Amino acid sequence: MIFYIACVLLFLIGLYVVISKRNLIKIVIGFSLIEYAVNLFFALVGFKKGALPPIINQTEQVRMGVARNFVDPVPQALVLTAIVIGLSTTALMLSLAFRLYERYKTFDISEIRRLKG
Amino acid sequence: MVELYLLLGVMLAAALVASETKNLLAAAVALGMVGFSVAIIFILVQAPDLAIVQIVVEILTVVFFTAVILRTTEIDTTVTGGLKMETSMFIAAFLAFGGLFLSLIIGVLRELPQFGEPLMRVAQEYVQFGLERTGAANVVAAIILDFRGYDTLGEATVLFTAVVGVLTVMRMVSKKKSGGV
Numbered sequence: 001m002i003f004y005i006a007c008v009l010l011f012l013i014g015l016y017v018v019i020s021k022r023n024l025i026k027i028v029i030g031f032s033l034i035e036y037a038v039n040l041f042f043a044l045v046g047f048k049k050g051a052l053p054p055i056i057n058q059t060e061q062v063r064m065g066v067a068r069n070f071v072d073p074v075p076q077a078l079v080l081t082a083i084v085i086g087l088s089t090t091a092l093m094l095s096l097a098f099r100l101y102e103r104y105k106t107f108d109i110s111e112i113r114r115l116k117g
Numbered sequence: 118m119v120e121l122y123l124l125l126g127v128m129l130a131a132a133l134v135a136s137e138t139k140n141l142l143a144a145a146v147a148l149g150m151v152g153f154s155v156a157i158i159f160i161l162v163q164a165p166d167l168a169i170v171q172i173v174v175e176i177l178t179v180v181f182f183t184a185v186i187l188r189t190t191e192i193d194t195t196v197t198g199g200l201k202m203e204t205s206m207f208i209a210a211f212l213a214f215g216g217l218f219l220s221l222i223i224g225v226l227r228e229l230p231q232f233g234e235p236l237m238r239v240a241q242e243y244v245q246f247g248l249e250r251t252g253a254a255n256v257v258a259a260i261i262l263d264f265r266g267y268d269t270l271g272e273a274t275v276l277f278t279a280v281v282g283v284l285t286v287m288r289m290v291s292k293k294k295s296g297g298v
Contacts, residue, residue, distance in 0.1 A: 004226045005219070006125040010132055010151075012215045017136045020207060022195040025141050025186065029148050032178065033132050036155050039167075047162040049233035054256035055165075056248055068244050070256065071163045072235040077260035079167055081272040087174045088279035094185050095286040101189045108195050 003044050011037035024097040024107040028090060035086040042079045046072035121161055128154040139196045145182035149175060166257050 010033060017030030054073040097107065104112050128151050135147035152175035159168040230236055237244075243260055253259035261269050 001226060001232060003121065003125065003232055004229070005223070006129065008219060008222055008226075009129055012218065013129070013132045013136060016211055016215075020204075020211065021136070023141070023193045025182070026136065026144065026193065026195075028182075029135050029144055032148055033135070033151065036151055039171075040155050040158060043159055043162050043164050043167060044232065045229065046164075046235055047233055048235055048237070051163060053163045053165050054244065056254045056256070070240075070244050072237050072240045073243060073256040073260055074240045076164050076167055076257045077265065080170055080257065080261060081269060083167070083170050083174050085272060085275050085279070087177055088276050088283070090178055091181055092279050092282045092286070094181050095283050098185050098189065099286055106194070107190070 004041065007037050007041040007044065010040070022109050024100065024109060024112075025094075027109075028093045028097060031093065032086070032090055035082075035090075039079045039083055039086070042075040042082075046075035048072065121158065124154045124158050124161070128158075137196075139193050141186045141191045141193055142183065144193075145179055145186060148182065149179040152178065166255070 014030045014033030014035075014037060017033065018027055021027055021030065048069075048071045051069045051071045054070040054076070056068065100112055101107060106112065131147045131150035131154065135144045135151065138144050138147065152171065156168050156171040156175060159165075159171055243264060244256055247256045247259040247264075248254060251259040251263040253263065
């Protein structure tokens with residue numbers, strides 16, 4: 001329970017950064033924090049006490065069909081692709097911030113708001 | 118489980134540093150600390166695939182942040198010393214919202230199975246028959262590439278779209294000679 005609450009706290013810190021900071025890079029960092037919180041929550045939900053990683057590596061285990069004591073592989077499979085997609089969306093946000101800086105010479109969104117050109 | 122408590126504490130502290138520091142490079146490094154703590158937690162909860170991917174992704178994230186910050190500016194001009202009235206009122210409002218959010222979500226978390234005892238109703242079949250049906254010793258790889266292949270195809274589409282977006286935005290020559298962003 002306390003581990004889940006730590007994930008929620010990380011999510012809340014990320015949300016705070018996204019809606020309160022006026023610097024574009026800080027906002028991107030906030031989105032990354034939210035993403036980590038969700039990924040971590042999924043991985044924690046699938047954890048099983050005293051279980052092994054879901055990799056079948058012993059030949060006798062394969063042959064005999066011994067009951068396999070694994071952690072839940074489904075959340076791990078879902079999170080695996082989500083991590084990579086998080087990287088690509090972060091790269092997209094960073095490139096947009098970079099172009100905005102080239103044009104306005106600042107990361108401050110209250111400066112960027114004014115019309116130009 | 119002591120190390121899990123420790124890592125979660127380090128993670129939360131690094132997240133606070135990333136949100137409040139004035140130097141953007143320091144914020145990027147603190148974000149890297151959060152990411153690597155998450156990677157180590159993945160190892161502790163028996164998810165080696167996730168830990169490998171998370172380490173690679175975290176290195177790339179910090180490299181991207183550093184590249185952007187070194188080409189622009191590393192001082193966050195919006196952070197000023199001392200608390201202003203407006204900011205402190207906002208923080209108080211957000212703390213109230215956070216307390217409400219936590220108290221609501223704790224009710225939801227109680228409905229989940231206890232930490233360390235997942236249901237595994239779907240996973241039971243994958244674990245039991247994954248090797249025979251797909252020939253993959255790694256059950257996670259069997260799920261993402263075989264049982265849920267269409268899901269992965271959709272996520273690859275999202276990935277491809279985001280990469281095309283980055284290439285479009287970062288293209289050196291703009292179509293219009295003047296005023297093109």
